[in-house]
Amino acid sequence: MLLAPSRRAGYNSAVPPVSQSIRVKVLFFGRLKEITGRGEDAIELAEASTIEQLFSQCVTRLPELARYRSSLIASRNQEFAAWDTALHSGDEVAFLPPVSGG
């Protein structure tokens, strides 16, 4: 949970406005987790960026991810989501390889 604005007002007044960017949490599973070396990351994006753009940003950092794009499905806040879904600050996005439970 975010702290109540009143408690942070003293800090906020000194911080420049950050409305141009959003921060999202990204999760990787299965072979993607092995490739990225970690299951979780926080990424800053321009406001109104899509899941596709978030993935592109991950590819910029780690080009090897690119070849998995066509075999992944994305989720936003734990629901499967289309790649053109717009993101908001605080969203949790995961890139999911084909599932193989059971």
Add this chain to the structure above:
Amino acid sequence: MATPLHEDIYQLVREPIDMVALARHIRAPEDGATVTFDGFVRDHSQNRPTLYLDYEAYESMAVTKMREIGAQLHEKFAIHRVAMVHRLGRLEIGETSVFIAVSAAHRGAAFDACRFAIDTLKRTVPIWKKEYFEDGAVWADGELPPAPAATSRAKPAS
């Protein structure tokens, strides 16, 4: 018969699954049948001997998806209660990885619901298994859940 979902069990566990306790939990006097599915670790995969499997999940989403399957079961079939448990971590040959139990007044609905549940779980619940062999390990070929249609937003050309 509409039954609240709260009598059901949807869980991810790291310990052996207690199938007897789960089957007992879903059984009630007004039922006439329970159907159970016990999925366990096979000793081979595509003609190679398997040593063991390791399961991982997007845990919070997996439980949500399992509960959604449960809600669908209650909608589609005349069943009473559901127990659906998947185990994570390292599993040896013969150990149960997934257990599903469904109770109903009559067997037909319980069979149909149990089949629907395991088929849907394997397609839509974010769980992955890595297969370990003598000479290495691979992530099992999986199924891609049905992709949501693009939103109505204009798509940037790419």
